[in-house]
Amino acid sequence: YPYSTAARNNLSTEDLVTTLGSAGSTLPKHAVQVIRHVWNEQSKSVSVSEDVGNMATVGQFVDIKWKLGVAMSSDTCRSLKYPYVTVTLKVADPSGQITDKTFEMTIPQFK
Secondary structure (H helix, E strand, O other): OHHHHHHHOOOOHHHHHHHHOOOOOOOOHHHHHHHHHHHHHHOOOOOOOOOHHHOOOOOEEEEEEEEEEEEOOOOOOOOOOEEEEEEEEEEEOOOOOEEEEEEEEEHHHHO
8 A cells, every 4th residue: 555655646765754753653763774775676667557547446444353263064966065155355445334344264275
């Protein structure tokens, strides 16, 4: 996020560090130093699409819940015995309505 914002606003390294190190920031000094180092090395490769202003708003992340489960059997399969992760994301759309997005993954997919 700091890099895409800095690229979008054409910030120099010093402007980025000044903004991140401002009194209202909760970032520790060592984190700001790491961000400075990476921005110095990678700022040329970070590009922002010209269509950024035209991008649709996707909503705001509100909450995440997850659980680990094991399916033992089902009507169609007698022996499953494979673990899975169920993730539920709560997202508020631009109008403020909150919706849940739920999906399941195998352990390798989760990793």
